[in-house]
Amino acid sequence: MAVAPASVLSLAAAAGGGSLLFRQLFDGDTGTFTYLLADVRSRQGLLIDAVFEQHDRDLALIRELDIDLVACLDTHAHADHVTGSWLMHAATGSAIGLAAAVGAEYVSLPLRHGDRVRFGERAVEVRATPGHTDGCLTYVLDDQAMAFTGDAVLVRGCGRCDFQQGNAHTLWTSITGQILSLPEACLLYPGHDYTGRSVTSVAEEKVFNARLGGNATERDFVGHMEAMKLPHPHKIAEALPGNMRSGKPRELAAVPAWAPLTRSYAGLPELTPAWVVAHQSDLTVLDVRSAQEFNGPDGRVAGSLLIPLPELEGRSSEIPTDRPLVVVCHSGSRSALATQQLLKAGHAQVANLHGGLSRWAAEGFPLDGAIPA
Template identity: 80%
Template structure:
């Protein structure tokens, strides 16, 4: 039986001369950036600063790109969101990586200054940059072209220093000695931003950062930070205890549901042909192609119900309600739209057939009406 595989990530636009895949993701609720780096030839990668609530999105992207995740790295124990590291470890077996100084539970890869985390032919260097918290690190790509600064250095700003063992003098030294010593062309990617600023560079922050750039002195920097008088992050009571467990829930919620659903990066529930074949007698297979296609040379799944996509809204009441629905089309595109429509209509036991009938046939499962 032929088995369909994930598309080669060498076909995905990559940075670093084609050897590095880079994705910047965003959580609007907390203003948090999450970063995915992967070595294209080996398909190994690391995730930096994941967000608990965005776990399904991140895992879907990793799976769709066929990446073997080596580690989920946090730049510090966050006070404004709970990390998704434990969930990612549970789903993929990757390491949970955090500064040893944070002393959090469930960390499988405690990090110290000078450590390297290798993924395929690439690696990241760990630079200790305390000051915002005592466990802050900056994650630097092996060729020093990119650095992920967490909350130590933000775009035209920096992290606060008034809790979690923060210290403005320490942060000044961390930035000056560990971040500003990188090449001036090095791109700096922050842990947060609330104004749409997603990237900066060493040369920019040296010149324009209002807190420590230009002619600012350590006295200026410390005076600024010690007089900010900011309210504590609104999620601190939830985030800090959660992050001291590396994001592990107090009670692990059961994974069981009506089917082993996976979410596509677009957010839709999907099922594989293998699972559908094994449970076909308990499902309604809804084919949303045209009648010509349904009866055409490509064939159809035996026993499937035909409702062409343009007619779905008007004929939805004819879909049986006593069993889950798996929606199919040729490639999974039209059926994705149909799945979305059914979910919006309140049919929660519904999923798209991943890859459509094309994948079904490629994996060797039978179709009736196929014409050679």
């Protein structure tokens, strides 16, 4: 039985032990963490440090969980990736939040120390933590159970201070005064990691951070930071100007010519039954159920081509190549696998029918041979 999106959100949050839904997402190319927070009761949420190239993934998750995105926040103007804030604003109407000190274009929520960004019954407190850059912010959850530190504090490290207004003395003051002053049990979620570490805590960093923990003094910290010799991030030439536009592309990408595709959180291109019905004469509808199901009481889309999933690879020559493909099954599960196989085989214009024939029938569209329940 299908579960409504609002119920999914409640169940997902309950699995984490409360009324707050929290998801940590990762971009492997840049080692960047993106964070999704949502208040279950209101379904309002925040996205922190979105990555431009991961927009489809993030938007799919937000839509699948039926989250009303209040704002897309950045911890700073990144030098290693372009933010996805503008794309998310264009897709959802969410505010674009960044430190006012950065002065970037298209920011609708210029943030300063002490501000609070609310999402439903929850909020994050904005703490200015400059030193890596002038515009670095840390977002602290209202109950101080977690904080999103960007590049100010990393797991057993911290952000560099050798460009983009960096200053080691300033970063020391920010970290000790605004982050390590939080309760020791507060979990710290960094902007990046490159070795698989995803979270730390105030208590851990006070003891184990080699740059500022233990008995380290400001003199020790500054000496360490000023002695570091690091290459510039490889995407800096595109990231910094891109982030001064809040991630808005100089030229907007063209919408796919053949269909208004959406992507599921699993990464599959999908189409709705309504669109397929309206454009069916221009498509090949490929049914990958068994012959027994195809001719059974559930019915079939008129004019659809039957190739059962186990036979798909061996009968690929039977699939027309002069028109796009929409793949269907009962629920969208087997057709999802078939869609993946067809994409790998080189079919560029292929999509899964979202919800399968079950959704098709539920939305009132006709199926040949269907026997009413």
